[in-house]
Structures are given as C-alpha cells and as structure tokens.
Amino acid sequence: MNREQAGERPEPPTTRIRLDIAYDGGHFTGWATQPTVRTVQGAIEDALGVILRRHTPVASLVVAGRTDAGVHATGQVAHLDLTPAQLRSLDRPRRGKLAGRVYDGPASLGRRINGIAGIDSDVHVARSALALPGFDARFSALWRRYEYRIADTSAPRNPLERHRTLWYPAALDVGLMNQAAASLLGLHDWAAYCKPRDGATTVRSLEEFWWDRDADGVLLARVQADAFCHSMVRSLVGACVAAGQGNLPVERLTGIRDELARGSEFKVMPAKGLVLVEIGYPETADGLQARADLTRNRRPKLDAGASLTARGEVD
Helix, strand or coil: CCCCCCCCHHHHCEEEEEEEEEEEECCCCCCCCCCCCCCHHHHHHHHHHHHHHCCCCCCCCEEEECCCCEEEEEEEEEEEEEEEEHHHCCCEEEEEEEEECCCCCHHHHHHHHHHHHHCCCCCEEEEEEECCCCCCCCCCCCEEEEEEEEEECCCCCCCCCCCCEEEEECCCHHHHHHHHHCCCEEEECHHHHCCCCCCCCCCCEEEEEEEEECCCCCCEEEEECCCCCHHHHHHHHHHHHHCCCCCCCCHHHHHHHCCCCCCCCCCCCHHEEEEEEEEEEECCCHHHHHHHHHHHHHHCCCCCCCCCCCEEEEE
16 A cells, blocks of 8 residues: 555655755865764755755755865765755745846755855855756766875975965975876775775775876876775875885885785875865766666675775765
8 A cells, every 4th residue: 555545645756956066174074964063064954954944854965975074175066855845945036126036946056055154155056956867966976086285395385275285295206106096096995095984895996096296386186986985085195105205115005905904004194185076977867867776786895807886985
C-alpha cells in the first residue's frame, strides 16, 4: 500500500538548485556544519533559514566535496532541494522602486544569500540556477581540481597574498618536483598520503599533477583526481616539496605510496595555500544521471583491475 492509498498526502516534488560557491577558508572550520564553530555550510544554511523562514524546514546542502579547515575555494559546488512553496516564495514581487517586478527565483537565491552575508563577506555564491535533471553535486562529479601556492626563497614575499600562499624558507627545484609529481599519477591506494577515516576508501585516480612558476616566480601546483581523501592534496604537495628541497629522493614518493602506511619522511603542508578551483561534470542530463548512478553503485574497495570513484570527500 502506498502513501496515497493509506490516506496520506504524497510528498510534493522538489526542485533542485545548483549553487556555485567561493570562499576564503581562513576563518572557517571547514565546510561541514558543526554545532559550536563557524563553517561554510553553516553560514550559507543560516542565510537560507532567513530567506525561507516562512517555509520550513529547509533541506541541507549537498556539496561536491567537504573542504578541510582553512582550505579556500573558488569553484565549490553544492545543491539544494526546494519545495514548491519555497520555490514560489523566491518569485515574490520586489519591494520599493522595483515593486511589481518578479524575481527569477533560482537566480535570485544566490543574490539573497550574498545580501545577508554582507558586501565584505568571506563566502560568496557566484551563481544559483536550476540544476539539470539528474544533477547531484556530489555523485555526478567526474573530477575535482586544486591549486597550491608556495613562495620559496626565489619568489617575492607579497603580504597581500599571505592568506593564500605558503612562504617556504628554502629554494625549491621545480624540475625535481615535476618528476616527483609525474611519478605518482594513476589509480592507486593513497593510504600513505591520507588521514584515514573509518569506512572510507583511500583508492583514488590521480589524473593530473604538475608544478610551474607564475609570472612572479611563485610555485603553483595543479592537482586533479576523481576525488581526494582527507589531507591527500597537502600530503602530495609536502612530498614534492621534500623532493624539491633535496630531502627526499624522487623515486621514494612511489615507494611510500605503495607501502600504504603514513610515515614521517615529509610534512603535510598547511591548509592556507590550498584552493579548490574547479569541479567537472558531464554536460548532459543523461550523463549526469549515469555518472551519479555509477558513483553510488561502486564498491568501497577496489576490485582487481577495476576503477573506483570515491565518496567525493576532499582536502
């Protein structure tokens, strides 16, 4: 017997909204809501609670990947499911001089969140829009891309960039760092480069990893994978820094990886130099749905010869 046959009203269909989000992670204790500290999710959901206060409850945000404390983002993605009443409330006429005009509800949601956050906020919704059918911010993602900035002794120490750049007190050889990064590419178990979490796999496909110097001489790492486990990017960067300084042989990085055990041969780099810059998705509704279904159905452990997409947790 279904709900309607039992005399219960069926749940009204919801509408999914995609949010593209940027934030300075310096004053956030990571993404995920926590009861006693400030988080990115908490700040956005507090604003949503104000906007939709007459139409509660408000669904929680689903994010592409949960960034760690102090990590920044320019390309974070989340989704939110709105009831018909919540969606209609976003279309209400404007007040004041614009009274009588109607909002484009989904597009207005980001503007309203930003208005509550304030003009000098450290979190900003760059875009809000109706999501394509099949879209899931977490499970539809194909890959995540990060960047990490380091100013070594051959680069300028710009105080205006100190919140997103690690100042490193030694000269680093970018050639050695690129050799180290290239040696790590592929599908592997990254237990030696992650902080373990109960029940979470550490198998990931590292698709791109390379270093360059920008016009000012600052070292910039670009790292892309299907997903990242906790502290993986900062561990990979730390291992490359050790190689670039001559403290760790390049070939040792794969040895550490294949031993599947965290050690003390390199330091995990601080969070402040790390930025989540982009998340890739299929371009069609069919592709989004297929990717989400595939990600949900894959096993938490790697079968022989099989690929695996992880939970979508990030650094």
